[in-house]
Amino acid sequence: MSKCEHCIVRQFNSLNTLTREELVRVSACKTGRVVKKGDIIFREGEALNGIYCIREGVCKLTKLSENGKDQVVKLSVKGGMMGQRSLVSNECSNLTAVALNDMQICFIPKQEILDDLQKNVNFSMDLLKRMAQDLRDADDSLVDMAQKTVKQRLAETLLYVKNKFDNDADGYLALTLSRDDYASIVGTATESAIRILSQFKKEGIISTKGKQIKIEDEQALKRVE
Amino acid sequence: MSKCEHCIVRQFNSLNTLTREELVRVSACKTGRVVKKGDIIFREGEALNGIYCIREGVCKLTKLSENGKDQVVKLSVKGGMMGQRSLVSNECSNLTAVALNDMQICFIPKQEILDDLQKNVNFSMDLLKRMAQDLRDADDSLVDMAQKTVKQRLAETLLYVKNKFDNDADGYLALTLSRDDYASIVGTATESAIRILSQFKKEGIISTKGKQIKIEDEQALKRVE
């Protein structure tokens, strides 16, 4: 298994602030894992005992609402970390992580990270900064969720996916999500999401091929109200 | 002005992890301020240059959505801190703070806090923990916002206010909010909030006297769906 100190993915997250020695120690106790599309990495309510670092692939972090529907709270991608929040507050996971792709992830045990947090101010400050950013993002999403229509949120989600994952060679969104996933990100019923997508299609704003989506008129999406 | 090292409010927030000397230094550079009900403490987009510590009173943290409506993201109370997120990520404020009561607040300049964050691991870890908790709360709210009905959210808000602020001598909620505030917490139109409140009233779940609200049947509120 490759070593953390040589891992390029690290540059995208807080682990980049660790010293060489710290990385070597982390590397020594980490474990790798391959995850297939659709697999659950961890579940809401589960004790995590460490953090995950995503080497490859994408996953969704969801939370089950009381009415039994999953709500996607965040998408995590290559270079991302998962489980920091639970680790820091010493709680069980608040979210469920499900792979949207085939993935490769690393697991770093809790104690190692806690030690580094205590000893390396750069690390704790970086984690603090990223948590602050996550908090801002969450607040922004909250406001969108509360104040915008399903149509607006879906338009924003499409733009988000395009910006974050770009297009594939044919111009389709590089990250392919099911209609269900879209609905669960936007916070609506699957049929509602589908209905709006087909409306966008009719208006020439997007085109589709199976579950793949191509954005034809980005400006129009930005103008949706 | 009273000194931080003697301030009892500190025990409710991260400042409690500071050493006596650090507190003395903080105390020396802090400034106090009295804020009247309805006053704006800081605005979205404003540079904060420090953090606020609430000595007395309650305020709402809101964010303006694109459609021009304010959404309440959080209520901050006695002992709470505001502005940490912006300080940590070195950004302008993401939220507007408006006093719901007459308040007393203290302001501690940025540099002082940043120094302490660098030097005192207990402090940075505590802040990290609290930020993690805020993030969890935000995620939970997000899911509620996305998946629950206005009625459910309003019921939860009433329960939240009761639990967090308790009742006054007559059994009315100790924190009196305007119908507008309730609507803005729940993320709905004022009339919708009013309509549901009068429905609760008709069902004997709550009673009202002017803008004051008394919860008559807490269990019924918990059962709302």
Add this chain to the structure above:
DNA sequence: CGTGTTCTTGAATTCAGTCAACGAATGTGG
């Protein structure tokens, strides 16, 4: 091939937002 999942559409219904109007409460200046 079936068989199950995912996608799609229709119709009926419920939910929530908007506009309009009015009374009650609150605050202000004379």
Add this chain to the structure above:
DNA sequence: CCACATTCGTTGACTGAATTCAAGAACACG
């Protein structure tokens, strides 16, 4: 202290948005 203006709370009627239920088509997979 009163008259006025202003805000806040309340309700009705209407419209549009979104959910639900139902059913069929397309697709994926063993």
